[in-house]
């Protein structure tokens with residue numbers, strides 16, 4: 323692995339970096355000059371492919387490959403849509419990046435739109451972040467005034483307009499086809515695929531949807547080349563990743579890490595989380611946002627096979643769902659021994675029930691059932707058969723819905739029962755004890 | 771709390787903004803302006819009434835039902851009159867890990883209301899919301915566009931006192 327480089331956050335703490343002037347003084351918009359004046363669209367796509375950068379919104383799909391799928395029928399407009407809906411519990415990196423260094427996203431939108439041959443781009447930001455929307459709109463105005471946006475950018479003949487679109491409060495609109503529906507002024511009901519957005523997306527035109535962080539990587543790739551980007555990281559986990567760290571650690575916050583450092587280093591080093599908060603012990607980790615399977619402490623630093631667990635797509639998913647998880651959106655939620663797993667699982671389940679769009683019955687009904695059953699276990703009114711009922715409902719949701727929200731609702735429940743079944747049982751067999759304020763099960767988690 | 775209006779109109783500035791927003795989208799796709807305009811409506815009236823939804827339908831030349839189904843789908847729009855300040859409190863797991871539940875209990879006691887209720891003086895309405903993408907800075911709530919982060923009981927008291935005066 324090469325030495326640690328900050329690709330996204332190198333300048334983030336510089337005073338005034340949110341302004342065009344300071345951003346430009348720090349090399350900002352050089353990638354637009356280089357891309358538009360010295361490179362072809364195809365050459366940029368090629369560099370992004372070489373970089374091996376994988377979608378940072380959660381699914382990890384290779385960005386260059388997605389770009390190369392974009393249909394290019396004559397005379398039909400194409401769109402780039404940036405997914406800034408960031409609603410996955412535990413994830414706050416895009417929020418941090420956009421509010422701190424908005425021009426990085428604008429610059430990324432310009433070079434990416436140019437690479438895709440799009441003359442219009444949308445940034446769909448969750449409506450709760452209205453103050454960030456104003457920051458982005460201001461950045462767009464500044465870039466336009468400096469000739470980096472609008473008609474005939476830098477005299478190259480390339481036109482681009484960017485629009486910042488607010489959402490209205492709905493997690494499901496982070497799912498790319500629901501996002502497109504929402505952008506068209508409709509309810510956020512995910513679409514059936516195929517057709518994929520690359521063929522029929524926004525207004526039925528070819529569309530690429532990428533996450534904020536994915537797009538923010540592109541200026542660096544244009545300036546330094548895909549090979550250089552791919553020199554950071556391990557295997558198919560190239561480059562750096564923003565991790566949103568929250569929970570029972572000494573230093574919650576957003577950190578840019580080179581992919582491939584160990585989970586232990588990320589958790590314990592002072593550069594990152596700074597260890598579990600004083601005097602406490604790790605109980606569980608949700609490594610990639612609320613949707614990914616929870617890991618008990620003994621599977622956090624090592625895989626079931628005894629290999630060191632790394633912050634990569636592959637290592638985190640080592641062991642499959644039996645003993646692994648996923649990097650997901652990089653929402654790193656740390657829980658110490660004071661955490662009640664049943665309560666936490668109920669809380670997440672309620673989230674998915676609240677956010678289900680209601681189109682598919684397994685998800686609409688199943689998320690509600692799971693929440694009710696979890697609530698009764700948490701309140702000391704559960705029965706032993708409830709545990710198997712939860713497993714059964716989760717299984718019936720998984721894979722049976724139009725979009726992956728159903729899976730995202732099922733996995734946290736299934737994994738919590740897989741690894742912490744005894745804690746669920748304890749709630750059921752000791753209802754008086756378990757419902758006392760602050761009562762927490764202190765047994766050992768089940769070995770996988 | 772505002773009265774239920776029969777006819778409503780946006781301010782001239784906001785109407786101009788509506789025209790500017792509609793121009794952002796390709797011709798014939800003015801429905802894309804719906805969410806941005808609903809935010810303008812709520813900014814002006816504090817909530818989104820049936821009359822204002824009809825007005826939006828007219829502005830965009832779409833059917834009223836197209837506005838109703840969208841307004842009711844998205845959680846940010848208040849469908850009933852609200853207090854002067856709507857406190858939107860994050861109730862999701864990561865914030866709870868940071869002590870969010872205790873602070874929430876304190877807030878409810880302090881205001882003397884439950885979720886979805888408004889204080890007798892009409893100053894505060896309390897609403898629970900899901901993750902606000904501020905988990906590492908939690909517990910948190912939002913009032914209009916402003917985020918209140920790293921909440922503690924004392925901080926909640928200060929904020930309430932300040933907004934009440």
Ligand SMILES: Cc1cc2nc3c(=O)[nH]c(=O)nc-3n(C[C@H](O)[C@H](O)[C@H](O)COP(=O)(O)O)c2cc1C
Pocket residue numbers: 376377378379380381382383385405406407408409410493494495496497498499531532533534536537725726727730
């Ligand atoms: C329920 C659900 C919620 C999602 N939320 C987000 C989100 O908030 N932000 C995001 O970038 N991707 C989200 N995604 C993933 C998107 O569907 C899509 O894969 C992503 O925007 C593609 O960009 P990327 O390849 O750059 O990651 C979500 C997916 C699902 C199923």
Ligand code: FES
Pocket residue numbers: 411412413860861862863864865866900901902903904905906908910
């Ligand atoms: S859980 Fe409260 S902001 Fe994410």
